[in-house]
Amino acid sequence: MGRRGPRLPDLNLTDDERRTLEGWARRRKTAQALALRARIVLACADGVSNMDVSRTLRVSPPTVTKWRRRFIEDRLEGLSDESRPGAPRAITDEHVEQVITTTLEQAPPNGDTHWSTRSLANAMGMSQTAISRIWRAFGLKPHQVDTWKLSTDPQFVDKVRDVVGLYLDPPENALVLCVDEKSQMQALDRTAPTLPMMPTTPQRQTHDYIRHGTTSLFAALDVTSGAVIAAHHRRHRHQEFLKFLKTIDKNTPAELDLHLVCDNYATHKTPAIKKWLLQHPRFHVHFTPTSASWLNLVERWFAELTTRKLRRSAHRSVAELEADVATWVEAWNADPKPFIWTKTADDILDTLAAYCQRINDPAH
Structure with a gap:
């Protein structure tokens, strides 16, 4: 029976590349996508066919072909995710800085003691969701206040x-x-x-x-x-x-x-x-x-x-x-x-x- 499909280009690894890929492949909890790609490349480098790699690692044949080709073209860098096109960024670093500065250093003009997402969004001309995301990213919680008391005992x-x-x-x-x-x-x-x-209902009292x-x-x-x-x-x-x-x-x-x-x-x-x-x-x-x-x-x-x-x-x-x-x-x-x-x-x-x-x- 003749060989089916085009001849695959040879995939050879340097010692440094193999050590790096083996390190990535051993990951168990983080970066699992990168670990899978490393195992695909290592199997292909050992001379295993794409179909056998597909069956062994339980991925589709096009997936094996994709990461084999990406590695041959760009080596280790080719296994990283490529940037995806999308809408241009609407909130700049200057906007983020202004939100943080206003939250920390200014009080609402209506006499409130602290900002809410709604009041700051109206003042900044931004959406309430954007304000909420910025606050979460920087750990800002204007609605909360902690109390403290220090002893004045001289002893x-x-x-x-x-x-x-x-x-x-x-x-x-x-x-x-x-x-x-x-x-x-x-x-x-x-x-x-x-x-x-009761089930789904906690104890209730007046x-x-x-x-x-x-x-x-x-x-x-x-x-x-x-x-x-x-x-x-x-x-x-x-x-x-x-x-x-x-x-x-x-x-x-x-x-x-x-x-x-x-x-x-x-x-x-x-x-x-x-x-x-x-x-x-x-x-x-x-x-x-x-x-x-x-x-x-x-x-x-x-x-x-x-x-x-x-x-x-x-x-x-x-x-x-x-x-x-x-x-x-x-x-x-x-x-x-x-x-x-x-x-x-x-x-x-x-x-x-x-x-x-x-x-x-x-x-x-």
């Missing part, structure tokens, strides 16, 4: 090192307890029954509620085990905090020292509290810096309580709320999960220093 650095040191290297023969109060917990009852979750009173939850989180000592009190004074200290004293092994991490709330520093602490030398109080409650791990536990219990619950009385929370705390303590602190004091201070430098930069 901030020392307190951070003290508290973080307790988390990362707890003292021997001692418990580290993060102590705080979740004050003004509301006993709320919805004005209509909550509707259960926006309106009836308030039946408030209570405060005092909690002490054991940093090592994750267990919590908790007690409810209807008021939030130093008398209640003193009662909770006595509760901690009764519910912890007497032979262990207790290191308490607390915030700077006034009820934690009254003369009565100081006198009681002097009479109980196993208690050592470590205060977090002012406006730095994020440093107290019990706040993370309060977030779990809010998300998993309080946010969706309904209670007809304060007593019902307290009993419900006590049951939840008991279930938590049956299988406690500690929160692992990973950042060193130097990591925290370096991050804050970089942020302070950024917000104080005149060019910011």
Whole structure:
């Protein structure tokens, strides 16, 4: 049987070309189109016919012919996609620069605090879609605002090192307890029954509620085990905090020292509290810096309580709320999960220093 079709031109590779093509062909996640073209050329260079290459790589014969020809004509550069003709660019670099500058440096003339895509499009004489694309490309979000707060505590650095040191290297023969109060917990009852979750429909509850009173939850989180000592009190004074200290004293092994991490709330520093602490030398109080409650791990536990219990619950009385929370705390303590602190004091201070430098930069 005679040979069918025209004779194919020889495809020979240099050592550098083969190494480059083999590198492209090994790609598994990126540039898959280029990897396929490289495998086609390598197979053809090994003397495999176009039809066999087509069957092996599961591509059409015209595709094999195309990339074989492109490589012979332009070598490695021929495997890249050619630029395609299209409409001329309507938005120039000058237009993009003007949009960015206006967004960052000017306010809308109508008194708004920030631009919207519609208002800026009208001011620039461009389409709303074009403004939106430019904003997305440069990460501009005028509708969003972030808040920040820095501690003004003159002992901030020392307190951070003290508290973080307790988390990362707890003292021997001692418990580290993060102590705080979740004050003004509301006993709320919805004005209509909550509707259960159904396929394609989330749980539904009314926006309106009836308030039946408030209570405060005092909690002490054991940093090592994750267990919590908790007690409810209807008021939030130093008398209640003193009662909770006595509760901690009764519910912890007497032979262990207790290191308490607390915030700077006034009820934690009254003369009565100081006198009681002097009479109980196993208690050592470590205060977090002012406006730095994020440093107290019990706040993370309060977030779990809010998300998993309080946010969706309904209670007809304060007593019902307290009993419900006590049951939840008991279930938590049956299988406690500690929160692992990973950042060193130097990591925290370096991050804050970089942020302070950024917000104080005149060019910011």
